[in-house]
Amino acid sequence: MESWERSRRRWQHAFFASWLVLTSAGPVMEVSQVLPVVLVAGLAAWYAVWFVLRTPPAGEVPLPYVVGGGLLWLGLIAIDSSFMVVCLSVLVPYCMDALRVGLVAVLSCAGGWLWHSYHEGGSITWTEIAITALIAISAAASVGYFYSVARQSAERKELIDQLQAAQEARAVAERQAGVAAERQRLARDIHDSLTQGFASVAMLLEAAQATLPDNKHLTQALQAARENLAESRRVVRALRPGQLDECGLPEALRRLSGRLSDETGIDAHTVITGKFRPLEAEAQAELLRVAQEAVANVRRHARAEQVTLTLSYMEDLVVLDVHDDGDGFDPGRAASGHGLSIMRERMEQLGGTLLVESAPGAGATVVASLPAVALSGAR
Template identity: 90%
Template sequence: MESWERSRRRWQHAFFASWLVLTSAGPLTEAGQVLPVVLVAGLAAWYAVWFVLRTPPPDDVPAPYVLGGGLLWLGLFAIDSSFLVVALSVLVPYCMDAVRVGLVAVVSCAGGWLWHRFHATGSITWAEIVVAPLIAISGATAVGYISSVSRQSAERKRLLDRLQAAQEARAAAERQAGVAAERQRLARDIHDSLTQGFASVVMLLEAAQATLPDNKHLTQALRAARENLAESRRVVRALRPGQLDECGLPEALRRLSGRLSDETGIDAHTVITGKLRPLEAQAQAELLRVAQEAVANVRRHARAKRVTLTLSYMEDLLVLDVHDDGDGFDPGRAAFGHGLSIMRERMEQLGGTLLLESAPGAGATVVASLPAAALSGAR
């Protein structure tokens, strides 16, 4: 892409230099003065300052360039009206990006040159009538060719940007799938080895305790085994949420809001909108944990009467928002806890975003969104 951009710039520079030389050489020779030479050199230097020496060159034509170039051209035109067609040199950067502007400028310069000859001599010769279309045709050809190169360059840039975005999305999805698969493998390995082993140890110790009920060391060993069994199960649950294995994300959210209602009396419910699509396992797990953390915050702080969990399947996004009608707060002044940071990190790791909207007395809304790339995997 950079090579195409450099090529476009080279054609622009060549167009500017050739047109400036062709249109100013004759008037400079006839004038025989120093000031026009200085102004032409100044116009060339002014162009170089803005488009040759700047790194990177500007994407758009800067207004200061047009103003300075226009003043230099007006100075030349005031000295000798033969410098009229030099105006196209100032407009060369526009000609590169807008072929219509370039064609209008070329035709205007050719017509202006005929007007100048008629104004200077009182008549127009057939040779001049032939030369004017040649000026217009040569300028229009240069404008058209260079604009074509510019359009090809822009189209290639768009295609390359789309290809790069697709490759990055695919790589991110593959990374997420790999992370999810590894978490599932770890969960299975821990469950099949450590958890099952601790369960067997607990059973053996319970059998031994039945025959030796007053053995202190046996009681301590049994307590330690039970604690480690519970810890291993907790790790397995953290790696692979059981609700998702059983029912999927929408139903897991419904169960979450149902438990909130049953345990607190809050009017909590879940809304699912859009057409359900397969969602990569890791994305499901992270969204569920965000919802659980948001609901936990409502329990602790909000004093809400109503909570709504909304999962929206859009064309290019999956959005989860948890809204409550509680006390609310000022996000700009509140000191956020560790939970919000963890929720934001979960979304950012998947290429998504997390927003928090609230105001004193107006409740709060946690909005987690994931791009379409995260929806490519199957549950």
């Protein structure tokens, strides 16, 4: 597309140069003065400044160019009225992009040519009118053709840009789906191998301990097996949050706040706002993990009385807000903390953001947001 644009610019420059020569060569030779040559050269240089040294976007009309070109054209007309048609050269850069400007240029030049003929000869023949009309119609058809080609190319470029954006969004979605599928596979493999193995080892050690209750090494081995069993289950839950498979993100958040209330006595509840829409599996999992980490921080540090989890479905993003009225903290000092870093990394991996607002004695608010590219789970 860029090579086509360069080619279009070259044709525009050739169009300008040819029309400038065509419309000014005859009058310059007839007048036989130096000033018209200087003004025509100035018009060519003025065009080069605005359209060769710099390339304004298609359809843009630089007002300084129009004013400067118009003044040079008026200077030529003041010398000799036969320079009337040079007006078309001034407006040539817009004949390919702006249909109305091109048609105005054609009509102005046709009218100016007839006026010049009348001024020179005192009358206009029907033959001159017919020839001028035919030339004007041909020029108008050329302007319309150039405009249609430029418009079609612009529409094609827009379609290509939309296609590229759709392909990029699809690639991101496929990559996220692949990551989610791999996490699911790892969760199944760990559950079916390590977790089941540790469970079997723990059961065998419990049976052995029943016959040898005072064996120190047996007791230590059983404790290690139970710890590793719990750790493998934690890894499986981290890879594949079971709540999401069962009920989806809104209900998983409600259960999370419900468990917090039941286990600690904190007044915790979940609020859902906006029109619900399905999310990508990975986006749901990461938002849930952020909520779990924020709630875990409340349990350990906040000494809060109230906690509110708010999930907001907006037009172009989804926002999770976890607010507590606890002791608060200095976000600057806590920014390097492992938990906050993990939450921030989770959001950034999906193109989202994580904000933490808090102050000592003023509670804390964790805000996680994901953009539209990570949201739609429907295909």
